[in-house]
Amino acid sequence: MIGKRDKDFRPTIIVQANRLIGKLEEYSEEELCACVAFTISYAIDNLLIPGKVENLNLLFDATDLSVLNFSLTLLKNVCTVCLNGFPTRINRTFIVGLGYFVRKVYKAFYYFLPEFTRNAIIVVEDVKKELSEWYDMRNVMTLYGGILPNKTINFFPPDMSMYGQTMLSQSEVAEIIKKDQEPRSHSFETADSSTINTSNKSSLIEESKNFETE
Numbered sequence: 001m002i003g004k005r006d007k008d009f010r011p012t013i014i015v016q017a018n019r020l021i022g023k024l025e026e027y028s029e030e031e032l033c034a035c036v037a038f039t040i041s042y043a044i045d046n047l048l049i050p051g052k053v054e055n056l057n058l059l060f061d062a063t064d065l066s067v068l069n070f071s072l073t074l075l076k077n078v079c080t081v082c083l084n085g086f087p088t089r090i091n092r093t094f095i096v097g098l099g100y101f102v103r104k105v106y107k108a109f110y111y112f113l114p115e116f117t118r119n120a121i122i123v124v125e126d127v128k129k130e131l132s133e134w135y136d137m138r139n140v141m142t143l144y145g146g147i148l149p150n151k152t153i154n155f156f157p158p159d160m161s162m163y164g165q166t167m168l169s170q171s172e173v174a175e176i177i178k179k180d181q182e183p184r185s186h187s188f189e190t191a192d193s194s195t196i197n198t199s200n201k202s203s204l205i206e207e208s209k210n211f212e213t214e
Contacts, residue, residue: 001151002043002158004139006057010091011047011160013040015078016061021071029074037081044089047160055091057134058082059144063097094131096124096144138163 003012013036020032027035043056060082083090124130128137128145139162140146 001155002039002047002160003059003141004135004148004160004162006134007136009049009053010056011043011053011158012057012059013043013082014059014061015082016063017075017078018061018064020078021065021074024071024074029071029077032074033077033081036078037085040082040086040089044086047158055089058090058093060093060095061097061143062095062099065097065099090120092134093121094124094134095121096127098123136163 001014001016003014005011015036020036023032040056048054048056060079083093122130131137131140131145135146137146139148141148141150143150
């Protein structure tokens with residue numbers, strides 16, 4: 001799913017490993033990896049801003065993974081899609097919910113990752129504390145220490161409305177630019193001209209007459 005933006009307006013791709021594995025009964029590993037790739041591609045095409053916001057964050061949720069429900073090939077392929085398929089687009093990868101078994105697997109594969117990828121990975125221990133350095137927690141689901149309700153349905157299209165942040169659509173930006181470029185009136189009339197004129201107009205006329213006679 002696509003989560004909210006961080007403090008620098010980067011959108012967040014949330015990969016919940018247990019949900020992916022639970023879908024193996026309905027879909028093949030290739031289809032699930034394609035779904036992840038589509039989600040990232042959608043965010044790149046529709047949620048980034050050239051020259052302003054050019055990468056995104058990945059939150060990998062390993063909660064509830066264990067020996068009994070672990071699919072190494074699926075998770076390996078998903079990680080390959082995310083980290084190697086879009087290497088310049090992933091700003092940070094936050095890994096949350098690492099249990100004992102998954103932590104051992106992670107450590108075994110960590111040093112096989114490219115250095116560029118390793119430097120972008122953050123294993124989150126204190127979810128609320130560490131994510132608050134990157135996110136306004138009002139824009140984070142309660143599952144990850146925030147106050148937003150956990151999302152379980154209606155994942156697409158993503159709802160990008162956020163507390164404390166306003167992102168305008170291209171049409172809204174174009175309208176603002178258009179209004180800014182419109183010629184401005186330079187008359188003396190103001191929003192309060194009716195009250196000003198009734199009280200001052202006669203005195204201004206008298207002053208002008210006196211000036212002419214002098």
